[in-house]
Amino acid sequence: MLDFLRLELNHLHLYREKVPLHHILHETIWQLKPKAGKNRLKSLLV
Known part of the structure; x- marks a missing residue:
């Protein structure tokens, strides 16, 4: 999840x-x- 956010921020x-x-x-x-x-958001952030 954090890697995904990091890629989004770089983009x-x-x-x-x-x-x-x-x-x-x-x-x-x-x-x-x-x-x-x-529910999906919670599962992604866990």
């Missing part, structure tokens, strides 16, 4: 300079959970 390195890190993490999490919801 968005140009974007990161203008947008707070927590906002990028929030957007990434929202992309991960549209279908399965909070």
Whole structure:
């Protein structure tokens, strides 16, 4: 999971300079959970 987020952050390195890190993490999490919801998110973060 952390490796995935790290790749996402590297991919968005140009974007990161203008947008707070927590906002990028929030957007990434929202992309991960549209279908399965909070249960999937919890399983990914465990």
